[in-house]
Amino acid sequence: MASLRVRAGELRAREQLTFRRGHQGGPAQTYEGRLTALAVVGAPRQRQAMAGDIVKVWGVPGIRVGDHLGEPEPTGRAGFTPPGLETVVRPRVPGQEPRLHAALLALAKQDPLIGTRTLPGGQTSVLLYGEVQKEVIGETLARDFGVEAEFEPSRPVCFERPSGTGEAAEEIRRQGRNDFMATVGLRVEPAAPGSGVRYRLGVDLGSLPLAYHRAIEESVRLALGAGPRGWPVTDVVITLTRTGYVAPVTVAADFRGRAPIVLMSALRQAGTTVYEPCHRFELEVPLETFSAVAARLAALGGELRDTVLRDDTWVIEGEIPAGAVHEFERLLPDLSHGEGVWWSEPSGDRPLR
Structure with a gap:
């Protein structure tokens, strides 16, 4: 069961619906669902929900807090503020690290207000809105997953924004050694605060096989998790400006290896502010x-x-x-x-x- 607020239009049971789940720095994920039943809060006999109603719905097991129903949300619409604190969490009983990690991932899937990430060295951190959330997560882990956890003191979750524009490229060398048989050029530019990460093409889509384009974009987004100063980079526009490959020698791994190197060079040229x-x-x-x-x-x-x-x-x-x-x-x-x-x-x- 989930609760929805209807902002426009009408909602009925047994309709095929499209849900959207936003991802910071990436495109929204969409999925389909069909309500098996609904109940309007305050009007249990009402068979359809209208604009302004709060309604309980059944039949969409994958729904999560924060998901959006219907057309994409307008740009700039307020959402959840990203967590501002982070803490490293460890199991009280040594050897339960895999069990703790799996439990935290399960909690994060259930509730978007709980975020996790893996730190260098394999430690698991939890993103928090406040200290009270530690107690809630700790009690939930013990009660629902049988894992007692210990939390380190919290620290702020900082991030980087580009201070200016930077551009870098690395090409396939005609002579000498090539660590990666791929040419990649990238330009980074500041974006509006709160806009996240935007990746776009400054080259023809047909300049590379689609698998290579995907490899570049995925590796760029992954590399933005740790900028020149060690913090995630956000509110940035990344433009692919140059590409090249040698068939049949080049593989997707060449682009995955070269793109992060070029990205860091462009970010260092642009400069970042924490x-x-x-x-x-x-x-x-x-x-x-x-x-x-x-x-x-x-x-x-x-x-x-x-x-x-x-x-x-x-x-x-x-x-x-x-x-x-x-x-x-x-x-x-x-x-x-x-x-x-x-x-x-x-x-x-x-x-x-």
């Missing part, structure tokens, strides 16, 4: 604690955007790095004599300082 995730916060503290609270916020990298005095209470609004939120929450009771009220939510990013 950004850190931030939270917008609102804070209420007693009048006499303002100085201590403001000083601690500044020490943790926070910025005050607005301050309002209401009776004997300061209302403070501002922005703070996601990695400092938990530390400030821990310090607030002492700083505010136990009277502070704190609220925060993910709000974007800023250049790492």
Whole structure:
């Protein structure tokens, strides 16, 4: 069973429907489904859902939180903010690493708010929105999968954006050794914040067999997972500017090996800036604690955007790095004599300082 909100049109049971699942930095995945039953919340006798209704549906076992039904979402439509924290997770009992990894992958498939990735060395990290999520994931792993987990201290998930335009190419040498029998040229350009990764062709589609085109694009997207500064690269337009191969010597592996090298050269030429995730916060503290609270916020990298005095209470609004939120929450009771009220939510990013 899943819950949907109908924003336009009508929805009936037994209709063949198209669902879309977005992927950051890549095209949306589509899949088909047919509802076996539906129930409109607040109107159980209603047999079809209209715009504005919230409806429970059955019959699509592969549906996940965040999936979209119908036509593609308009560009720029708000979605889930990417997680701002990351922690390495290990099994409490040595030897259960494969079991833990499989359990985390299963959780990630069920819930898009849970993300995982494999770090160099084979460790598994979990992407988080906050420290409370650690407790929820830990309890779920123990209860549903029989694996007790330990989490390392969280760190912010930074990323890189290109600072300018860069272009690089490597060609097949007519003389001497060729590590890869493939010619690849790439240009990288900045894209609008939040647009992700866009890959496009600056050469004729027929300049290469389709398998070679796929090999280049797949290896480029994979290589963007670690930019020149070690963080994922996003909000970038990648253009394939040059290609070449020698039949029947060249194979797809040649393009998979050469494309990441050319991409890194182009990124280094363009330059990249590292950004850190931030939270917008609102804070209420007693009048006499303002100085201590403001000083601690500044020490943790926070910025005050607005301050309002209401009776004997300061209302403070501002922005703070996601990695400092938990530390400030821990310090607030002492700083505010136990009277502070704190609220925060993910709000974007800023250049790492």
